[in-house]
Amino acid sequence: MAMRELVTGGAACAASGSSSSSSNPLGALANALIGTSSKTQERLKEIPTATPTTSDSQFYSETSNHFTALPGSEFDHQLLQPNAQVSEFLGGFRSGNHNGFSDVWNEIQLQSQPSFENFPPPPPPQLQPTLEGPPQRVLSSFLHSFVESSRGGVPFRPTSLPLLGLSEGDKQCIRDRSSIMARHFFADKSEDFINAQVNSLLSSLEIDSDARVKGPLPGRYRELEDYWNESQGMLKPGPQPADGWVAEYSQHRAAHDNPNAWAHSFEQQHGVNGWASEFEQEQSQLASVDQLRGVNISNAMEQTRMLAHTLAQNNDPKFQWVDEFAVEQEQHGTVDDQWVNEFSKLHVNDWVEEFGQQVGDASLGDTSADSWVNAYDDFLNEQVATKQWSDASRRVYVFSDMNPYVGHPNPLKEGQELFRKGLLSEAVLALEAEVLKNPDNAEGWRLLGIAHAENDDDQQAIAAMMRAQEADPTNLEVLLALGVSHTNELEQAAALKYLYGWLHHHPKYGTLATPELPDSLYYADVSRLFIEASRVSPDDADIHIVLGVLYNLSREYDKAIESFQTALKLRPQDYSLWNKLGATQANSVQSADAILAYQQALDLKPNYVRAWANMGVSYANQGMYEDSIRYYVRALAMNPKSDNAWKYLSISLSSASRNDMLEACNLRNLDVLQKEFPL
Amino acid sequence: MANSTQLKSDALLEQMKQHLDTDAGKELTKKIGLVYQINIAPKKIGFEEVTYIVDLKKGEVIKGTYEGGKPDATFSFKDEDFLKVATGKMNPQIAFMRGAMKIKGSLSAAQKFTPEIFPKPSKM
Numbered sequence: 001m002a003m004r005e006l007v008t009g010g011a012a013c014a015a016s017g018s019s020s021s022s023s024n025p026l027g028a029l030a031n032a033l034i035g036t037s038s039k040t041q042e043r044l045k046e047i048p049t050a051t052p053t054t055s056d057s058q059f060y061s062e063t064s065n066h067f068t069a070l071p072g073s074e075f076d077h078q079l080l081q082p083n084a085q086v087s088e089f090l091g092g093f094r095s096g097n098h099n100g101f102s103d104v105w106n107e108i109q110l111q112s113q114p115s116f117e118n119f120p121p122p123p124p125p126q127l128q129p130t131l132e133g134p135p136q137r138v139l140s141s142f143l144h145s146f147v148e149s150s151r152g153g154v155p156f157r158p159t160s161l162p163l164l165g166l167s168e169g170d171k172q173c174i175r176d177r178s179s180i181m182a183r184h185f186f187a188d189k190s191e192d193f194i195n196a197q198v199n200s201l202l203s204s205l206e207i208d209s210d211a212r213v214k215g216p217l218p219g220r221y222r223e224l225e226d227y228w229n230e231s232q233g234m235l236k237p238g239p240q241p242a243d244g245w246v247a248e249y250s251q252h253r254a255a256h257d258n259p260n261a262w263a264h265s266f267e268q269q270h271g272v273n274g275w276a277s278e279f280e281q282e283q284s285q286l287a288s289v290d291q292l293r294g295v296n297i298s299n300a301m302e303q304t305r306m307l308a309h310t311l312a313q314n315n316d317p318k319f320q321w322v323d324e325f326a327v328e329q330e331q332h333g334t335v336d337d338q339w340v341n342e343f344s345k346l347h348v349n350d351w352v353e354e355f356g357q358q359v360g361d362a363s364l365g366d367t368s369a370d371s372w373v374n375a376y377d378d379f380l381n382e383q384v385a386t387k388q389w390s391d392a393s394r395r396v397y398v399f400s401d402m403n404p405y406v407g408h409p410n411p412l413k414e415g416q417e418l419f420r421k422g423l424l425s426e427a428v429l430a431l432e433a434e435v436l437k438n439p440d441n442a443e444g445w446r447l448l449g450i451a452h453a454e455n456d457d458d459q460q461a462i463a464a465m466m467r468a469q470e471a472d473p474t475n476l477e478v479l480l481a482l483g484v485s486h487t488n489e490l491e492q493a494a495a496l497k498y499l500y501g502w503l504h505h506h507p508k509y510g511t512l513a514t515p516e517l518p519d520s521l522y523y524a525d526v527s528r529l530f531i532e533a534s535r536v537s538p539d540d541a542d543i544h545i546v547l548g549v550l551y552n553l554s555r556e557y558d559k560a561i562e563s564f565q566t567a568l569k570l571r572p573q574d575y576s577l578w579n580k581l582g583a584t585q586a587n588s589v590q591s592a593d594a595i596l597a598y599q600q601a602l603d604l605k606p607n608y609v610r611a612w613a614n615m616g617v618s619y620a621n622q623g624m625y626e627d628s629i630r631y632y633v634r635a636l637a638m639n640p641k642s643d644n645a646w647k648y649l650s651i652s653l654s655s656a657s658r659n660d661m662l663e664a665c666n667l668r669n670l671d672v673l674q675k676e677f678p679l
Numbered sequence: 680m681a682n683s684t685q686l687k688s689d690a691l692l693e694q695m696k697q698h699l700d701t702d703a704g705k706e707l708t709k710k711i712g713l714v715y716q717i718n719i720a721p722k723k724i725g726f727e728e729v730t731y732i733v734d735l736k737k738g739e740v741i742k743g744t745y746e747g748g749k750p751d752a753t754f755s756f757k758d759e760d761f762l763k764v765a766t767g768k769m770n771p772q773i774a775f776m777r778g779a780m781k782i783k784g785s786l787s788a789a790q791k792f793t794p795e796i797f798p799k800p801s802k803m
Contacts, residue, residue, distance in 0.1 A: 458802065488802045490687035490762070552803065555693060579803065586801035587690075589697035594801065614801045621798040623703035647767040648799060655795050 405433035442472035557588035625656035
């Protein structure tokens with residue numbers, strides 16, 4: 001009982017304010033389960049005992065047996081039976097940044113795989129989760145069994161745990177999160193039932209079940225707490241569970257001494273709507289499993305709205321995000337209402353069944369429970385991706401952790417050498433070391449950008465190239481590279497700007513361009529200039545290359561192909577040029593020709609990840625899914641960080657009806673995939 | 680061409696149009712056989728929308744309203760979000776639940792609207 005709520009409470013709390021982190025490993029786990037929080041991982045790293053190990057794999061088997069062993073449990077076999085699913089479910093909870101916790105978490109998931117493969121032959125039944133080991137692991141396992149049992153609707157008995165050394169703050173967090181979570185999972189049950197569950201949990205952990213905050217609360221957050229209480233109080237009487245996350249915030253943020261930090265950092269991380277949408281999301285996901293009750297959804301919406309409303313009435317700047325949120329709410333004509341209405345109009349119960357059926361009929365072959373799990377999994381992955389997207393849109397370069405080249409005497413030279421050898425990922429590391437050392441080194445940034453582009457990571461490529469451009473605004477190669485990347489991203493105005501800049505800064509053609517850069521560039525004008533330039537110097541391959549890129553912008557693909565072919569006659573060994581030609585052909589649906597061009601590129605540069613990925617695309621676009629899979633896997637073997645390629649791989653797997661490999665794909669298990677799909 | 684009111688989605692839909700003439704595209708029409716209407720707005724759903732008809736019965740893509748009756752399902756997106764869904768960067772279910780994708784019409788038809796049906800862009 002208690003366990004369930006612990007987890008559910010934690011998750012809800014995290015969903016509603018997931019940038020609240022704490023040194024509480026339980027909280028961290030809950031965060032990992034439900035939301036992303038980079039702070040959490042940092043905190044987790046600080047904890048000396050935080051070392052999840054392989055014992056967790058045993059743990060899964062234990063809890064699954066814990067499940068079956070409990071008498072009178074009415075859990076849904078269907079829900080429980082795909083244990084691989086649960087691990088997939090939990091495995092999907094990647095917190096999405098490069099800190100240790102996510103890696104560690106992945107390890108756990110991967111390690112737990114074998115235990116699932118062995119499941120049907122059940123290990124000896126145990127009624128307890130792992131109670132040995134460092135406090136964090138005990139808590140984790142306690143939490144895990146809680147999740148599992150809650151999934152199956154099995155009541156959890158209070159267990160006596162060894163001393164876990166929970167701080168007051170930890171206890172507070174657990175208490176409050178568990179309450180919230182309980183309310184989510186048992187929204188259909190009575191208040192008493194929920195409280196009983198919470199109390200059982202808390203007594204196991206020796207936490208006082210008094211929901212009020214113990215000890216002093218930093219004063220400036222009292223207001224927030226009061227507002228929350230007020231809004232909660234309007235809906236239902238009884239203990240106020242949600243103030244816990246507020247308290248937690250205050251504890252976490254007290255060190256930062258900036259009342260706006262919380263709001264801003266949360267906003268930054270999740271956007272103004274993030275909290276609400278995550279909350280809604282969670283509500284909707286949970287509700288859909290319970291055969292969607294409209295009441296649950298509207299309660300959640302109601303709570304959200306009320307909270308936003310009460311908080312919005314405060315003019316204090318720290319509540320700015322709430323103002324924005326409330327305003328957006330009104331502007332959208334209470335989007336939530338519409339969403340709920342639209343959703344309920346779709347005869348929600350039927351939808352769930354129908355969807356389950358449809359999905360079952362279609363190539364995915366999942367049950368409705370599976371699809372929920374997968375959807376939730378995707379949601380979390382998307383949270384990850386969202387962070388990456390927002391970084392990308394702000395063009396923030398993301399450095400790798402644990403770079404072995406930091407401290408190298410001449411990382412630039414090393415990077416150039418590695419690049420020449422075709423070891424792109426290694427070159428990236430060396431070059432990162434260089435630009436960390438010399439942030440104004442344009443050449444370092446430029447090569448870093450090129451390396452990323454060839455490694456099929458446009459986000460990082462653009463980020464690095466922008467830095468290169470800052471360091472050297474007149475560098476032609478940088479300007480061209482930026483033009484190409486933005487054309488790839490369909491950012492037409494930006495691409496034009498950079499390509500025009502190329503002309504403008506060119507020693508030979510600069511005179512053709514107007515003295516100042518015009519405010520708004522029209523494609524027609526720019527292309528005219530380039531055509532003129534090409535007449536001036538027909539043997540300048542660069543002009544033809546830029547023209548080729550320009551024609552891609554206007555989707556005049558035949559002209560683009562012609563330009564690239566002219567350039568190739570002048571520079572037949574330029575592997576990047578072959579790839580440009582291929583991509584142009586592919587985008588104009590001449591996939592067979594594209595493949596020939598990519599092959600030329602790969603002959604010249606065997607480790608050209610982008611070309612491998614493009615090969616995959618061209619096969620997939622022709623409906624040759626099995627082939628495309630092999631090329632994607634090859635690209636990923638060279639650069640496992642190519643998110644594009646992972647997405648495309650999973651689409652091809654579905655299209656090829658190889659759903660058996662989808663899990664390996666979701667878990668990014670390259671070994672399995674390489675074995676199954678060699679080239 | 681290329682001024683700021685152009686949609687990014689134009690590129691993908693043009694590729695789709697040509698794609699439907701290929702063998703793979705013809706397989707698609709056999710497999711799906713539905714007509715989708717897609718309303719794409721540059722910044723905000725419902726504002727300054729451009730309408731496309733992705734006719735997976737006849738195998739064509741038309742700009743404008745559907746003349747042959749009622750489309751099986753109608754979607755509304757923001758430009759960026761349509762691209763995300765079509766290239767697999769955003770799951771359609773998620774898109775729907777977040778309000779990034781609005782649906783009207785047959786739900787079973789809507790469920791067939793997945794990244795799998797769209798050709799993917801290639802990178803220079």
